[in-house]
Amino acid sequence: MKWIKKFLxxxxxxxxxxVTSIVVLLISPLLVYTLIFDKILLFNKIKxxxxxxxxxxxxxxxxxxxxxxxxxxxxxxxxxxxTSALDIFTLIKIFSFPFIFIGKKELSKLPVFGYFYKxxxxxxxxxxxxxxxxxxxxxxxxxxxxxxxxxxxxxKIPDEDVLLHPFKNGAFxxxxxxKLPVLPVVFYDNKRKFPYRWTGGSPGIVRIKILPPxxxxxxxEEDMPQLKDLSYNLLYNELMNDEISKNFND
Numbered sequence: 729m730k731w732i733k734k735f736l737x738x739x740x741x742x743x744x745x746x747v748t749s750i751v752v753l754l755i756s757p758l759l760v761y762t763l764i765f766d767k768i769l770l771f772n773k774i775k776x777x778x779x780x781x782x783x784x785x786x787x788x789x790x791x792x793x794x795x796x797x798x799x800x801x802x803x804x805x806x807x808x809x810x811t812s813a814l815d816i817f818t819l820i821k822i823f824s825f826p827f828i829f830i831g832k833k834e835l836s837k838l839p840v841f842g843y844f845y846k847x848x849x850x851x852x853x854x855x856x857x858x859x860x861x862x863x864x865x866x867x868x869x870x871x872x873x874x875x876x877x878x879x880x881x882x883x884k885i886p887d888e889d890v891l892l893h894p895f896k897n898g899a900f901x902x903x904x905x906x907k908l909p910v911l912p913v914v915f916y917d918n919k920r921k922f923p924y925r926w927t928g929g930s931p932g933i934v935r936i937k938i939l940p941p942x943x944x945x946x947x948x949e950e951d952m953p954q955l956k957d958l959s960y961n962l963l964y965n966e967l968m969n970d971e972i973s974k975n976f977n978d
Contacts, residue, residue: 772826779820787931804911805903810880811919827876909941
């Protein structure tokens with residue numbers, strides 16, 4: 729019976745690529761229009777429709793917990809643990825405010841999706857110091873337009889047995905420089921529901937928790953290490969407590 733389960737999981741993964749490709753192709757003309765005429769809010773609405781559609785046909789539902797003090801009309805530096813391809817779609821679904829991702833340059837090489845990703849987000853070559861410096865200039869333009877910023881501060885998806893990889897500095901330096909409150913997001917189930925390997929995962933509910941925002945208005949660059957450590961500990965403790973709870977219930 730195990731081979732049947734693995735076969736169905738592979739089919740489900742193929743179904744994900746089919747659905748995603750069809751949705752991206754369908755919305756491509758509208759996305760081109762928004763790029764030509766700089767319709768940021770319209771682009772955001774189309775992007776959210778696409779994410780909702782893909783998650784619906786994948787059978788993935790989001791159970792999201794929002795904190796006191798959360799204001800969808802503010803600009804944020806959103807940080808989250810990076811676990812799965814679901815991370816992008818679920819973030820787009822749960823947040824109504826417009827935002828950009830800062831992500832690896834390799835994503836821009838994907839057919840169709842890569843073109844729009846490069847045009848509407850900030851890509852960085854982590855092996856190039858010049859590329860990392862240019863990120864700050866590009867981010868400034870998007871922040872001036874009223875957009876929030878999303879970074880996965882681990883810089884990569886950690887191995888299966890790693891709960892949370894150490895954070896890099898970029899997200900917290902940008903947050904302090906632009907006085908953006910840091911909004912931590914915890915994905916509890918994305919790795920389990922949609923791992924990067926071809927087998928494993930299943931439709932169902934993914935739990936997401938948004939932690940209270942961390943204000944940066946009174947912080948300076950000297951406070952960056954403390955802000956990074958605080959953010960890391962908040963996410964790590966949430967993930968560890970969930971692991972302990974699951975093991976106890978098992």
